Amino acid sequence: MMRSDPATPRAWANALVRMWGPRFPVDVQQIALEYSKRFDDPVLRIAEAPLPNFEGALAPLSKRGGWAILYNPNIRSAGRINYTLGHEWGHYLCHRHQAPAGFECGEADVLGGSRQQEREADLFASYLLMPLDDFRAQVGNQRMSVDLLKHCADRYEVSLTAAALKWLESTPLYAAVVVATNGFVLWCRRSAAATRARIFFPSGMELPNCSLAAERSGLVPQEGKDIPPGVWCSRPTREVVIFADYYEMTISLLVFEDLGILPDGWEEEEAGDVFDRFTR
Numbered sequence: 001m002m003r004s005d006p007a008t009p010r011a012w013a014n015a016l017v018r019m020w021g022p023r024f025p026v027d028v029q030q031i032a033l034e035y036s037k038r039f040d041d042p043v044l045r046i047a048e049a050p051l052p053n054f055e056g057a058l059a060p061l062s063k064r065g066g067w068a069i070l071y072n073p074n075i076r077s078a079g080r081i082n083y084t085l086g087h088e089w090g091h092y093l094c095h096r097h098q099a100p101a102g103f104e105c106g107e108a109d110v111l112g113g114s115r116q117q118e119r120e121a122d123l124f125a126s127y128l129l130m131p132l133d134d135f136r137a138q139v140g141n142q143r144m145s146v147d148l149l150k151h152c153a154d155r156y157e158v159s160l161t162a163a164a165l166k167w168l169e170s171t172p173l174y175a176a177v178v179v180a181t182n183g184f185v186l187w188c189r190r191s192a193a194a195t196r197a198r199i200f201f202p203s204g205m206e207l208p209n210c211s212l213a214a215e216r217s218g219l220v221p222q223e224g225k226d227i228p229p230g231v232w233c234s235r236p237t238r239e240v241v242i243f244a245d246y247y248e249m250t251i252s253l254l255v256f257e258d259l260g261i262l263p264d265g266w267e268e269e270e271a272g273d274v275f276d277r278f279t280r
């Protein structure tokens, strides 16, 4: 690695965004092919690989001394292909020297992976495709809604799930994203505020009766709905639900508005936490 290379996935992504300017959606293919020319082992190919249970890969081209980024063209949402390319490009920048055999990533790795390198590639993709300042400018002071989330997903060419997670990261609200399938929680993520308040919905939990996600009615309010205390938790809950990304999957965006927001300065404190996570 060159001495001047950024040290963290987030710093890498921010440096590339500064270099390419705020043009959305970000053209990951072009950036990867052009930027990597400065290295001895550039990305030489970006190609389709329609294999089952496969989302993307970073593969060494041993004869030519470079790398290929592969992606599954059969992924259902176009946004996820873009995110996958960003994820593999993140592995290239951050991890290729530690992994000469490259990476092969399934769906669980690309969004919500648990291993550190998968989380780092994910973080890189998120910051490259959805810079925080621009994301905040899109949302402003608006309440989250189905339309607003779709606007963000379209602008950055990412999945609704990826846009929802970015919203969580960007907001001072007490908020959570709960992804469920067949009526049971698969996973939950929280905003910084909700993490401090220990708001959590464990995987395997049954979706509460009377939540929008459990009702699965055809008439989902675009603007979301106020859910009374005792449904999601003991607090009144604003719920926006999306049935779009995957078959039989629901994504609930929950906001606990009665708790207010975190005071200014919360991000500096969070940045310290992130730094700790990646240096431990």
Ligand SMILES: [Zn+2]
Pocket: 087, 091, 103, 104, 105, 109, 110, 117, 118, 121
């Ligand atoms: Zn990966």
